[in-house]
Amino acid sequence: MRRLQREIRTYDEEQLKQVREELTTYDLMTRNALLQTAHDLRAKVEQEAVPEGEQATTYLKAVVDDRRHELSVFLPATQASAALENVRRHLVNQILSIGGKAKKLETERCAAERHLKRPTVEVVQREHDAHLRRLRQWQEVQSRFQTWHTYEQAYARWPDLAAAFDSGPTEAATRVATELHKRTLATMQEQDRWREFLRQATEQEHQRQLTPPEDDLPEDDLEEDTWAAAESSEPSGSLFSRLGHTLSRLMAPPGPDEVPSAATAPRETDGWDDVQPQIAPDPRSTVPGLWDDADDLTPVSPVAPARPAPSPPVYDAAAVPALDIDFSAAPRRSRTPAEQMPDPFARAARVRSARRTTTPLVPVPQQLDAAEMPAPRPARTPPGRPATAGNVAPPSAPRTARPPSPTLADFDLWDDEEDMPFGPPATPAPAAASVPQMVPTPRAAARPTPRPVSSPGPSPVPVSPASASVSHAAPWEEPAAGRPAPAPSGVSRRGATRLALPSEQLLDPLPNGARNTVQMDLDAERRGDMINETLRQFGLQAKVVDLARGPTVTRYEIEPAPGEKISRIASLSNDLARALAVGGVRVEAPVPGKSVIGLEVPNAEREPVTxxxxxxxxxxxxxxxxxxxxxxxxxxxxxxxxxxxxxxxxxxxxxxxxxxxxxxxxxxxxxxxxxxxxxxxxxxxxxxxxxxxxxxxxxxxxxxxxxxxxxxxxxxxxxxxxxxxxxxxxxxxxxxxxxxxxxxxxxxxxxxxxxxxxxxxxxxxxxxxxxxxxxxxxxxxxxxxxxxxxxxxxxxxxxxxxxxxxxxxxxxxxxxxxxxxxxxxxxxxxxxxxxxxxxxxxxxxxxxxxxxxxxxxxxxxxxxxxxxxxxDELRRMMFDDDFIEAYGADFEGMISSSGPGGDRSQLDFSDPLLRQAALVCIEEGQGSVSRLQRRLSVGHARAGKLMDLLEAMNIVGPHQGSKPREVLIHEADLPEYFGK
Missing domain, CATH: 3.40.50.300 (P-loop containing nucleotide triphosphate hydrolases)
Incomplete structure (x- = not known):
């Protein structure tokens, strides 16, 4: 610069004029280049928006503002609809995010166009960088909207299908809810196949309800003529004669017209898993793993189960052990179409008249071998009743097969679960009894008290199969005499444990996040409009440009116009609180790292943070x-x-x-x-x-x-x-x-x-x-x-x-x-x-x-x-506390009189654990406060006092820092200190 200055001083007037012309020309060229660059950049800014941004804004208006879209309809909290409601909320939240992002980018784009009309070097440079940043964000909006649109198209007509699943079998609703949770998009794209699945499941459930069971006595296996015979020809009050007459009819050889064909004979099943409708996969489907659980991928006709789902009273007693009776060979008279759906009121009247009003007497078997007793049948969930921890029976043990016998005497009469809720007695009857003992059976079983759930801790000791197969009594039964009552399976002994960090299982479960976040976002946006209106009423040129909703408050970012004072906006905090109907607002002026003012408004509904x-x-x-x-x-x-x-x-x-x-x-x-x-x-x-x-x-x-x-x-x-x-x-x-x-x-x-x-x-x-x-x-x-x-x-x-x-x-x-x-x-x-x-x-x-x-x-x-x-979990942990041994005396506070330099006449030697503490020190060969804590199960304060007493009695030596105390006597010397 100095050289140029010296050179310019030597110029004459003509040379200076020439330099001025060159500088003017350079300024003009620079200005033209700047205008051309700004023009080109402005053209790029006008074209930077993607069509998906406008589509996202349109969908946002239809879903949230106008509420005329299928995603705007809230779904009920039933099983399948609740799973679909989670999908709907996610889609609404996504379109809120995508549409809001598109609106923000469009606002920034319009502002950039205005700024480029009066370009400067700084403006062009700033807007060029902002343009590149917005291009990346537009691409993200495009990608996110395309993914969202795929989900939105698959969501169509699913609310009606979910409502149909909720009206159908419970197992079908459970399965579709699980699939919607695991594979959302793949499940929604297979809508037609799930409709077929629901149709098959509904037909199968209908057949299962219409097909009479084969082992329920006497209501479902006896025909109307059997009931008439039971009321007229049989002696009243004799249950054995009525059941014997029934079993004689059942054991009669079948006629040619009464044998069911192999095509129509129902097979015996025990649960939903055996009779689920199997759906052939669509060859066009590209979703892997959706139908991997099907063993046979060819379409098959649904097979009706042999036993319907029990009604709630029978269901509560379904876990009671019962001996199985195989009636698969029993004849059954074919029903006419008129007999397919009998009148339930007439049938109930016949049942009441057959059972009479007296308490029936049932025989107690003379001897019941525990090894041959079958395990309880797994209970099935009735239609429309979701499976819970209280109504799901444990897995049954394998049954012991018994050879069939054609004689009536070999049939066991204890298979009526409804009439016998308490199961077989644990104590066998005397073998010399020739006539079965008659005991009254209560009409209804008391509901068992649920077992307590153990707190998280060590896993219980596993029970061997031999011991697990001995007792099949119901949970509410008293244990037999001479046999110890089994311990609850979920309770284990809690003793000392090693050092470990606490487990997250000790904490309460995480909340399920079922709050209506969409409504909370709508309320937040509505409050933003109210803030803009309040600022306009007070003549302030400022507006809300963004918001952030937290668990307790929502922060609205207010951008003031150029020349607007921040103090004017901050002074309106009370007026803004009145307009928003809240207790108070907090003004953060400015927000760190941003050129906006933060207005923190309490939320109407607080989001819990655990x-x-x-x-x-x-x-x-x-x-x-x-x-x-x-x-x-x-x-x-x-x-x-x-x-x-x-x-x-x-x-x-x-x-x-x-x-x-x-x-x-x-x-x-x-x-x-x-x-x-x-x-x-x-x-x-x-x-x-x-x-x-x-x-x-x-x-x-x-x-x-x-x-x-x-x-x-x-x-x-x-x-x-x-x-x-x-x-x-x-x-x-x-x-x-x-x-x-x-x-x-x-x-x-x-x-x-x-x-x-x-x-x-x-x-x-x-x-x-x-x-x-x-x-x-x-x-x-x-x-x-x-x-x-x-x-x-x-x-x-x-x-x-x-x-x-x-x-x-x-x-x-x-x-x-x-x-x-x-x-x-x-x-x-x-x-x-x-x-x-x-x-x-x-x-x-x-x-x-x-x-x-x-x-x-x-x-x-x-x-x-x-x-x-x-x-409680931490208190069970035991370890050698070397830190307390070495430095515990530093935190004792005031000097205790029990110390070596204190007045020993004030010591209290009446502690009942003093002799035992001395014996522990002699057995260990050293004096340690932590070992006294562990061996005597006392706290640190009492163990320290015991150690001070032993030191005062010259049983242990003085404190030696981190080293344990020395033991000064032997076990044979204890009588001299404590007597015999």
Missing amino acids: FHQATANPAFKNTRAKLPIILGKSIDGSMMVGDLAKMPHLLVAGSTGSGKSVCVNTLITSLLYRYLPTELRFVMIDPKMVELTPYDGIPHLVRPVVTNPADAAGVLLGAVAHMERRYKMMSQVGAKNLEQFNAKMRAVGEVELPHLVIIIDELADLMITSPKEVESAIMRLAQMARATGMHLILATQRPSVDILTSLIKVNIPARIAFAVSSSHDSRTILDTTGAERLTGMGDMLFYQPGLVKPLRLQGPYISEAESARIT
């Missing part, structure tokens, strides 16, 4: 954080997982009922699901005595939960002493932090130090009891404990300046604020406003260094039952 959902989220499973803690779900739907090691301390504050205690439980359980007691330990202080005490007894605790505020100051001072002890140990090996120290210990085979998290549930009580000691201990831990792997989690419901002092806030930068009553409390917690507009029930603001503004989250909910199951 702890099981959070643990199953990949953000928690695949996190690389050292100490991952689940924080909550953000507005954009992502699960936020924090790292306590980087925070490194956390402050949780909020008013009563805002979700603070649930948040603390979530933080604790997050760490329990990732670390064993050998890797992470807790020190819990709970002055309220109800929040953290459920965790008492878990192996992660260094000491029992501290509930006395007077002892808490001593525990915190002990934690400071332990921190200084860690620093000394780290300096001796040349380590700067806990990771380096554990790496060196691991290299030489020494015990590693675990992370230590100190949790204080109510800081306000401690600050009132011992303000100086508590504040100084917290300040020292917050300043220095990070490198040693020690971290603080403080919770309080009184966010005042005398509780959250400036020293505490300076050293604890990471904070969670729940709903508070005023903006002053919000400033005390977060140093900014916003927490006063939270909605409660886990709605929070999270801030840590690195965030521009606090982040709004919805904390996950963990129930008390889930926490109880997790802690």
Whole structure:
């Protein structure tokens, strides 16, 4: 430049004029090139949209706005329709997403055309990059719409077919619902073949209901003349003579006209699987695996089952054991067409008259061999009744075949399941009895009490086949005399287990997500229109350009016009809340990373976020954080997982009922699901005595939960002493932090130090009891404990300046604020406003260094039952606690009088386990608090006191750091200390 400046100074007037002309020409050429480039780019922008975008917008208007499409109709919650309803909701959500994306791209395209009318170099460069980005997004819209359109075409006429399946056999509806869930598109494209499947299943069910059963006595096997004979010729009240007469007729040789042909004789089946209509696959079908379960791929005619589905009263007793009687050779008189459908009222009258009003007497067999007793028949689900865990019988054991006998005496009369609900007796009758004993049989069986379901735990011990085939009594029967009652199959003994991380089976099942998300999206869009109208009424030039619906609130992104002040929009928060009919809105101006204003409006229906959902989220499973803690779900739907090691301390504050205690439980359980007691330990202080005490007894605790505020100051001072002890140990090996120290210990085979998290549930009580000691201990831990792997989690419901002092806030930068009553409390917690507009029930603001503004989250909910199951499982875990042996005394708080330097006259030697503790130490050859815990089944505090008493009695030696205590006496010396 200097050279050019010197050269220009030497130019004369003519040369300068020539340079000016050249520059003018260059500017003109540059301007022309810019205009040409802008013109070409504008032409490309006009042609960038794909036809599928306009089609998606049209379908969106028809489905959502006009509601004149087949996808706009909600389906009932029946079996097949419910499965199809899930498909419909998915399709509606997809067209909402595709249509919304197409609308947004079209809006950006129109804006780009306007900008290119007045081009500059910056505008052309920006719009060129935006054009390339939109081209990729248009291609995505095109691909997604083509896929959606394929599903939409296959969905046509399926609602009517699903309703027909729901009206047909239950098994058919179950199968189509399963196929719609597994192979949605392939199933919907096979609509004609599923219609044929329904037709065959309906005909088969109809034949099964019309075909009389062969083993039900006396109602279905006796004809009208049999009933007449039973009422006139037979002696009244004699069940044996009536049944004998019936069986004699059945055993008579069949006539030539009464033998059913092989083509029409029904075959005996036991369930739906044996008689399902088989459908030949369409050769044009390209969907693999849809019809792979068919053994025969050729069309066959449906075969009617031999036994109809039992009615509900008979169904409840279907699991009762009964001896099988084979009537396949019995003759049957062919019915005339007039007899195919008898009058049910006349038939019921005949049944009542035949049975009489007295309680029938049934014979008790003299001896019943358990090895020959057949297993219960598998119960079948009646038509229209879905199979549930309560009405599905267990798989039956293989039956023992018996040779047929043509004589009447060999027939067993115990096959009437309806008249004999309690099954055969377990105790055999005396063999010398010549006449069968007559006992009254109740008319109706009592419904059995369902067995309790065992909690998740070790698998039960399997039962051998021999033992499983002995007893066939009903679940509600009393066990026979002299035979022990079998244990429930789902209950197993629960003993001590090895160290392991808790299982997700201990948590409540994941919610099924059956909420009407389409309606929620429509409500959100309707609120966006109301916001635009309110802004227009107040004369503000701004509009809603996008929205994000979270579990608790929906954030509307408002783009103000050029020259519009953000403060004017922020000042209308109360007016916007009135227009939207909500309690309050929160304005985020501007949204970090965007040139828009965020308006957070509470949702009309809150979407639940559970702890099981959070643990199953990949953000928690695949996190690389050292100490991952689940924080909550953000507005954009992502699960936020924090790292306590980087925070490194956390402050949780909020008013009563805002979700603070649930948040603390979530933080604790997050760490329990990732670390064993050998890797992470807790020190819990709970002055309220109800929040953290459920965790008492878990192996992660260094000491029992501290509930006395007077002892808490001593525990915190002990934690400071332990921190200084860690620093000394780290300096001796040349380590700067806990990771380096554990790496060196691991290299030489020494015990590693675990992370230590100190949790204080109510800081306000401690600050009132011992303000100086508590504040100084917290300040020292917050300043220095990070490198040693020690971290603080403080919770309080009184966010005042005398509780959250400036020293505490300076050293604890990471904070969670729940709903508070005023903006002053919000400033005390977060140093900014916003927490006063939270909605409660886990709605929070999270801030840590690195965030521009606090982040709004919805904390996950963990129930008390889930926490109880997790802690019960953890309490069963046993291990050698070397950390407590070595460093447990650091957290004992105030110096106990039972120590070596205390006043031994104040010791209480009346503990009944003292002699047993001494014997344990002698047998082990060393004194160990953890071994006393395990051998005597006591807590850490009592085991420590027992060890102090043994030390005072000179039975064991003094404390030696990480090494066990030395035993100073032998077993023969015990009488000198405790007497004989």
